[in-house]
Amino acid sequence: MDIGRDAHRVKSLSRHTLEQMVTRSSEGILLADAQDPNLPIVYANPAYEVLTGYSVEELAGKSWPLVKRDVEGQPELERLKAAIGRSEPCQVTVPDLRKDGTSWYSHVSVEPLYNARGELKYFLCIQKPVLNGAVEPPATDVEVTLLQRELGRARQKIASLDRIDPSTGLMRFGHFQELMRRDLAIARRDQRMVTLLLFEIVEFEAYRQTFGSKAADSCQRMIGAQIMRTLRRAGDLCARYDDSTLVAAAIGQAPRDFDKLVDQITENVRKLGLHNPRAQGSRHITVRSALIACPPGLYEDAEGVVTRALSDLRSSPSESDVETVAASP
Numbered sequence: 001m002d003i004g005r006d007a008h009r010v011k012s013l014s015r016h017t018l019e020q021m022v023t024r025s026s027e028g029i030l031l032a033d034a035q036d037p038n039l040p041i042v043y044a045n046p047a048y049e050v051l052t053g054y055s056v057e058e059l060a061g062k063s064w065p066l067v068k069r070d071v072e073g074q075p076e077l078e079r080l081k082a083a084i085g086r087s088e089p090c091q092v093t094v095p096d097l098r099k100d101g102t103s104w105y106s107h108v109s110v111e112p113l114y115n116a117r118g119e120l121k122y123f124l125c126i127q128k129p130v131l132n133g134a135v136e137p138p139a140t141d142v143e144v145t146l147l148q149r150e151l152g153r154a155r156q157k158i159a160s161l162d163r164i165d166p167s168t169g170l171m172r173f174g175h176f177q178e179l180m181r182r183d184l185a186i187a188r189r190d191q192r193m194v195t196l197l198l199f200e201i202v203e204f205e206a207y208r209q210t211f212g213s214k215a216a217d218s219c220q221r222m223i224g225a226q227i228m229r230t231l232r233r234a235g236d237l238c239a240r241y242d243d244s245t246l247v248a249a250a251i252g253q254a255p256r257d258f259d260k261l262v263d264q265i266t267e268n269v270r271k272l273g274l275h276n277p278r279a280q281g282s283r284h285i286t287v288r289s290a291l292i293a294c295p296p297g298l299y300e301d302a303e304g305v306v307t308r309a310l311s312d313l314r315s316s317p318s319e320s321d322v323e324t325v326a327a328s329p
Helices: 003-011 015-023 046-052 075-085 139-160 173-188 206-212 213-233 255-271 302-315
Strands: 028-033 041-044 091-098 103-114 122-130 194-201 237-242 245-249 287-294 322-326
Touching: 003 075, 003 091, 015 028, 015 255, 028 046, 046 122, 075 103, 139 255, 173 194, 173 237, 194 206, 194 213, 194 255, 206 213, 213 237, 213 245, 213 255
Parallel strands: 287 322
Antiparallel strands: 028 041, 028 122, 091 103, 103 122, 194 245, 194 287, 237 245
């Protein structure tokens, strides 16, 4: 046998032949983009569709569902995630759910794939059902475990509905008020300043009328992301106050500490380049802002302070200057 010639034949297999091999495999094969932390799916073979009930169209560009699951009480899934985090190969057996809600036990093999320069490009996932009764727990136990986890997630989602505005993904002002009461109590105890930052989107109604409510919600969401990305501190808050206003809060710092940060947020919003063609002023989305100083020991509710500051801000002829408001008790 000419080993060298046979090896050459293997190497010279056409791409079409390789694609047929993967397509006709009885094992579910999935390819996830390793350069994106969300591990979006870039390929799934027909066997994977049959095993999970999800079509390629439903999977493409979405995060790999298995690695997005909660690892609590699942040491094998935790081991799989840890291996992916270290870019190492791994084999585990874990419970999984099909699209129709039925449960199954899956043997999962993951391999990192590199390009010619040695850069990690993909994770190759091969899944197949566990058929050995000695390994696979009773189906009823699997279903109960998975249903309990799904129920826990549903409860968390229901609880979050009162805290998060579903249209923008930003905190609701009611929940912001609850957290502010806590922070104001801490500030009163520690004799520290609390500063509220108010950002009103200029001529936002014109933008809403031009592009619709979904685009307006997306605009608020992007501006909220700019605010939190600039403030950075874990304890800082940002909420949707009304249809055109966002409010943020920071404990322990005076308004003068935020002048540069507010300027940066304002400039970052301009750089988003959100066109507002019907606006009378700027043809792109901009924000005007106010810094509200809340000395320690005087306040337990943010709404009155924000309402007065917003009234002052809207009565000001300036659209770009930062207003500093000393809130009265």
